[in-house]
Amino acid sequence: xxxxxxxxxxxxSAGMIYAAVALGLVLIWRATRIxxxxxxxxxxxxxxxxxxxxxxxxxxxxxxxCALLIGLVMGALVEVVLIKPLQGKxxxxxxxxxxxxLILLEGVIGSIFGxxxxxxxxxxxxxxxxxxxxxISFSHFDVFILxxxxxxxxxxxxxxxxxxxxxxxxxAAFAPESARLAGVRVNRVLVLGWALAALAGSxxxxxxxxxxxxxxxxxxxxxxxxxxxxxxGGLDSPLGGLxxxxxxxxxxxxxxxxxxxxxxxxxxxxxLIVVLMIRPEGIFSRTAARRV
Amino acid sequence: xxxxxxxxVSYGAVRALDGxxxxxxxxxxxxxxxxxxxxxxxxLRTISGLVRPQHGRVRLDQKDLTLLAAEDVVRTGVAHVPxxxxxxxxxxxxxxxxxxxLWRRDRADNRLALDEVYELFPPLAERRRRAGSTxxxxxxxxxxxxxxxxxxxxxxxxxxxxLGLAPRITAQIMAMLxxxxxxxxxxxxxxxxxxxxALSVAGWAVVVHLGRIVVQDHSEVIGSDEGLRHHYLxx
Numbered sequence: 342x343x344x345x346x347x348x349x350x351x352x353x354s355a356g357m358i359y360a361a362v363a364l365g366l367v368l369i370w371r372a373t374r375i376x377x378x379x380x381x382x383x384x385x386x387x388x389x390x391x392x393x394x395x396x397x398x399x400x401x402x403x404x405x406x407c408a409l410l411i412g413l414v415m416g417a418l419v420e421v422v423l424i425k426p427l428q429g430k431x432x433x434x435x436x437x438x439x440x441x442x443l444i445l446l447e448g449v450i451g452s453i454f455g456x457x458x459x460x461x462x463x464x465x466x467x468x469x470x471x472x473x474x475x476x477i478s479f480s481h482f483d484v485f486i487l488x489x490x491x492x493x494x495x496x497x498x499x500x501x502x503x504x505x506x507x508x509x510x511x512x513a514a515f516a517p518e519s520a521r522l523a524g525v526r527v528n529r530v531l532v533l534g535w536a537l538a539a540l541a542g543s544x545x546x547x548x549x550x551x552x553x554x555x556x557x558x559x560x561x562x563x564x565x566x567x568x569x570x571x572x573x574g575g576l577d578s579p580l581g582g583l584x585x586x587x588x589x590x591x592x593x594x595x596x597x598x599x600x601x602x603x604x605x606x607x608x609x610x611x612x613l614i615v616v617l618m619i620r621p622e623g624i625f626s627r628t629a630a631r632r633v
Numbered sequence: 634x635x636x637x638x639x640x641x642v643s644y645g646a647v648r649a650l651d652g653x654x655x656x657x658x659x660x661x662x663x664x665x666x667x668x669x670x671x672x673x674x675x676x677l678r679t680i681s682g683l684v685r686p687q688h689g690r691v692r693l694d695q696k697d698l699t700l701l702a703a704e705d706v707v708r709t710g711v712a713h714v715p716x717x718x719x720x721x722x723x724x725x726x727x728x729x730x731x732x733x734x735l736w737r738r739d740r741a742d743n744r745l746a747l748d749e750v751y752e753l754f755p756p757l758a759e760r761r762r763r764a765g766s767t768x769x770x771x772x773x774x775x776x777x778x779x780x781x782x783x784x785x786x787x788x789x790x791x792x793x794x795x796l797g798l799a800p801r802i803t804a805q806i807m808a809m810l811x812x813x814x815x816x817x818x819x820x821x822x823x824x825x826x827x828x829x830x831a832l833s834v835a836g837w838a839v840v841v842h843l844g845r846i847v848v849q850d851h852s853e854v855i856g857s858d859e860g861l862r863h864h865y866l867x868x
Binding site for chain 1: 681702704707708722723731733735736
């Protein structure tokens with residue numbers, strides 16, 4: 342029973358990470374119909390930027406914030422330099438470009454920092470909290486992960502639902518041509534979307550680095566899980582991304598705990614296949630309703 | 634005064650518009666009539682900057698709009714209500730409307746414009762928190778026109794507002810357009826297949842066929858020419 346409890350807590354913590362990366366995928370997908378395969382490696386890049394700062398004795402929190410800002414700028418740059426020139430070209434082109442970016446970033450970081458695993462500090466203690474007399478496998482750092490991702494999601498929700506910028510972003514995502522006719526500068530909105538997506542990814546990268554085998558490809562598997570989460574959630578619903586992330590995190594935690602951690606990737610593939618067979622539009626998507 | 638001068642547009646090898654010229658004056662409705670595929674929609678999309686012409690110019694009060702992007706054309710005072718109405722289903726009625734005025738800095742006036750649109754279209758006021766997808770066809774048309782009016786346009790481009798609407802609703806919309814234009818400085822360009830109802834409110838009519846203008850004249854003249862009606866207008 343305690344094992345189930347611990348696995349559940351671990352699943353929630355991991356699920357929040359997947360949810361943050363999934364949010365990035367969703368933001369880009371619903372605005373541009375591009376699956377950003379570089380989402381994970383962009384987060385890896387910004388986390389290594391934090392490493393570079395930490396190596397120069399910059400404080401943890403300053404490095405943390407710098408990495409997030411670098412993520413923001415990087416997302417915008419990727420859109421302007423790599424994606425925008427492909428507007429009007431076949432849909433597959435930008436997707437292939439993001440794949441190329443993934444390989445490029447991992448290569449560049451690998452050649453600068455080396456490909457070996459290295460450590461990344463956590464902001465808070467990673468030893469389990471004690472509830473009553475028992476120690477549970479949920480640490481201060483897990484609490485931080487939970488809070489940080491929820492704050493990010495809440496901020497993005499408020500931005501989308503409560504501000505004019507958010508209204509422009511939603512309009513541009515749902516109906517770009519109508520948005521343009523209403524005066525929305527859709528190209529600028531897209532830049533912002535990519536920037537926010539990269540910010541969400543960067544946060545996930547920083548949060549998962551202390552527990553992952555931190556090396557230039559440490560985000561690869563996380564991207565696969567996050568993609569699963571996004572598909573479960575429906576790919577175009579930010580809330581779906583959160584719930585998909587939690588479901589995926591829990592499911593993979595149980596798979597890893599009861600069946601062996603080497604089966605986790607297989608578990609993700611199984612979830613993906615089942616969801617695509619039963620409800621290909623995802624659990625929270627409105628896409629189908631819109632296409633009818 | 635909206636001036637279209639020698640406008641030509643091709644999609645690949647297909648010539649959609651071929652040397653189209655006309656002028657739409659303030660205070661009246663200019664109807665653009667013709668069958669499916671005549672180039673009417675392309676004409677509006679070119680004026681509003683969604684389509685680039687190969688030749689020709691579009692000017693509003695001497696200002697050249699030809700090379701502006703759609704999001705800049707609307708800032709010059711030209712609002713386009715696209716075919717199929719362009720309502721954004723996922724947004725609420727109020728968000729759809731507010732979207733139309735976001736680029737304008739004068740927030741107090743934007744609020745005023747919103748109140749005016751609700752006054753003009755009471756059904757929208759009753760449904761402000763509902764999603765666009767829940768509206769009826771007539772309400773969607775009201776919402777699309779309302780969003781265009783939110784930008785306080787000098788020129789209103791309407792693409793087939795009667796499409797899919799019951800005759801009674803179409804008549805209401807046409808009457809409303811007449812009221813909007815009459816005695817105001819608003820220029821309306823009304824693209825319609827439903828020539829009869831368009832002619833009932835228009836002051837000037839332009840008949841297009843296969844990308845060319847066949848004839849343009851006062852709408853009473855066009856409406857009373859039986860040969861024209863038979864050949865191009867289908868009534």
